[in-house]
Amino acid sequence: MSSVSAAAAAKDCAVEFTGTKSGYFKLWFVNLLLSILTLGIYSAWAKVRNNQYLYGHTQVDGHRLSYLAQPLQILRGRILAIVVFGGLYLVGTLMPLLLAVFFIGYIFLLPWLIGQGLRFTLRMTAYRNVRFSFTGSYGDLFVHFVLLPMVAVFTMYLTAPWIHKQIIEFMHKSITYGGKPMKVSLRTGRFYWAAFCALGSFLILSLTLGFLVGAGVGISALEDEIPGFVQNGAVLLFPLVYLGMAFVAGVYAAIVRNHLLESLRIDELVSFRSNLDVVGYSWLLATNLLLLIVTLGLAFPITRVRKIRYLCEHTRVFLTPAINDIHNTVDEQHSAFGEEAAGLFDTDFSVAG
Template identity: 35%
Template sequence: MSSIHSGGAAVRQVDPESREEGFAFTASGSEYFRIWIVNLFLSVVTLGIYTAWAKVRRNQYFYANTRLAGGGFEYHAKPLTILKGRIVMMVLFGAYALAGKVSPMLGLGILLVIWAVMPWLLWKSLQFALYNSSYRGIRFSFKGSAKEAYLYFLVLPLLGVLTLGLLYPFAHQRLKRFQHTSSHFGTMPFSFDARVGSFYKAYLGLFAVWVAAGVTTTIVLTSIVEMPALGMLMWVPMILYPFFICSALVFATLLQNLIWNHTQLGGHAFRSTMRGKEVIWIYLTNALGIICTLGLFIPFATVRLMKYRLESTSLVVNGSLDDIVAGERMHVSPLGDGAADLADFDLAL
C-alpha cells in the first residue's frame, strides 16, 4: 500500500489485492438499557463499590458486540483489579479534599503529589486497557515506558501551557504518536505517521473560526441594538455558546479522522470517515432524548454514538486477515509476563 500527500494530508492508494473490512457494532439500546439500569441500581446501593463490576459488564457487552471481518473482541479485566485501582484514586483525591480543609499548604502538597504521579497512573491505565482487550483470542499490549509517559503526559502539555497554547498541537501530535506506536496486536506494532503540521492546521482552523464568530457577533449586536458594554459581554457568550459547541464537535471529528487515517497495523491501514454534521445531529438528538426522559435515554444515546463511531471506521487489509491472526497467535504467549500487577486507574473519578 502506498500514499501520496495533498495539502499536508495523506491520501492513501489502496493496493488492488487489499480489501476494506468495516467494523460492525450489533449492540442495541434496549439490551444495554437492562445492563445499565441494573449497574446503576447496584452501584447506588453499594455506595459505588459495584462500579468496578458494572464497568466489566458494560465493556464485555460492548466488546462482544463489536465485530471485524467476522471476528469478535473480548474484554478480560477482573472487577477486583479495577476496584483496587479505584480505591487508590479515591484515597488520593480524598486526601486532597481533606488536606485542603485542614491547611491550604497541605492541600497544595497533596495536589503536587497527584500531579507528579498522574503520568504513571495514565501509563498503567493504558497497559491495563490494552492487555485486557483481545481480538480473535490475541491480546493487545502497550510497550511504552514510564519515562516516555512523563514526557508526553506531563512535560509537553506543561510546555503547551507555558507557551500559551502555541506548543499544544505539537504536544498533541507527539502524544498520539506515543500512544499508537507503543501499542501492539500480539507482536505486530501499530504505527502513526500524521505530521505536526496537520495538527496545527486543525487547531488554527478552530481558533480562526471562533475568533471570526466572536468578532462578527459583536459587530452585528452593536449595529442593531444599543446596550451597555456589560450587557454586551453577557449576550455575546450566550449567543455563541451553541456555535462553539458545534464547532468543537466538528473539530473533534476532524481530529478523529486525522488520527485514524494515519494509523497503521503492520502493513494494514485504518480509515475513518466520520462527518461533522452527523456527529452534531447525534449529540443534539441524544441530549434532547436524555433531557426528555430524565436520563433514561442515556444507554440508547451511548449505543447510538458508539455505533456511528465504530461503523465509520474500517481496516484496509493487505492480504488475508486470517493469516495475520494465525501468525500472531504463534508468538503471543510471552505477552502475559509481568501483567499481574496491572491495575485500572479510572481517571474519570
C-alpha cells in the same frame, strides 16, 4: 511480505456495531440502580458488564472485540485507589503543608496513572483472542502529559495543535497488538488545519448567535418586552453556547480522526480508513449533548450507542492474511489500581467510544 504486496492482499472489512439503544439502556439503567443500592460496590460489575456489551457488539471480519477484565480486579483496584488517595487527602486537610506536597507529588504521579490506566485497559482488550498492550515509559509519559501541556500554556496555546499531534502519535506508537507495534506518521499541518476549521466554525456560530440575539432585542424593544426577552434569553443562551462548543469540538475531532486513521497501521497486518463527515459528526455530538441536557444525563447510554455506531459506520479496516498468524504475547495478570486511580482524577481511558 513487502508492504506493497501486503496492501494488495489486504481484505477490506467494515466495522460493525450490533448493539441497540434500548438494549444498552436497559443494561446501563439496571447497573446504575444496583450500584446505587449497593453504595457503589456493584459499580465494578457494572463497568465490566457495560464494557462487555459494547465490545462484544463490535466486530470486524466476523470477530468480536473482547473485554477481559474481572469485576473483582476492578473492585480491588478501586478500593485501593480510594483508600490511598482518600488517606492522603485526609492527612493533607489536617496538615495543609502536606496537602500542598500531595498536589505537587500528583504532578509526578499523573504520568504513571495515565500509563497504568492505558496499560490495563489495553491488556483487557482482545481481538481474535490476541490482546493489545501499552509500552510507553514513564519518562515519555511525563514529557507528553506534563511538560508539553506546560509549553502550550507558555506559548498562549499557539503550539496546542502541534502538542496534540505529539501526544496522539506517542500514544499510538506505544500500542502493540500481539507484540506487533502500531505505526503512525502524522502531519502537524493537518492539526493546525483542524484547529483553523474549528475556529472558523466557532466564529460563524458566534456571529449567528449574536445576530439572533440582536434581532430578538430589536423585536422586544418594539413590543416593550426587553426585560422578558433578557430573562428568557439568558435561560436559552447557556445551553446554546454548550451546544455550539460541542459542534466546534466535533469539527476538530472529525478532521483529526480521519487523518489519524489514514496514517495508522499495525506492522504489516492492519491498516485503517476513516471517512467521518465533519458536519455530520459535529451535529451528532451537539445533539447528543442536547439529549443529555434534556434528560438530565439519563440519555447517556443512548448517546454512547449513537456515537459508537456512527464511528463504526465510517471506519474501514484492512486485514492482511498475516493476521491469522498472530499469537498472544501479553501476560493477562495486571493490576487495575492504575486505571481506577486515574479514574478518580478523570484520567481514565476507554477503547469503546
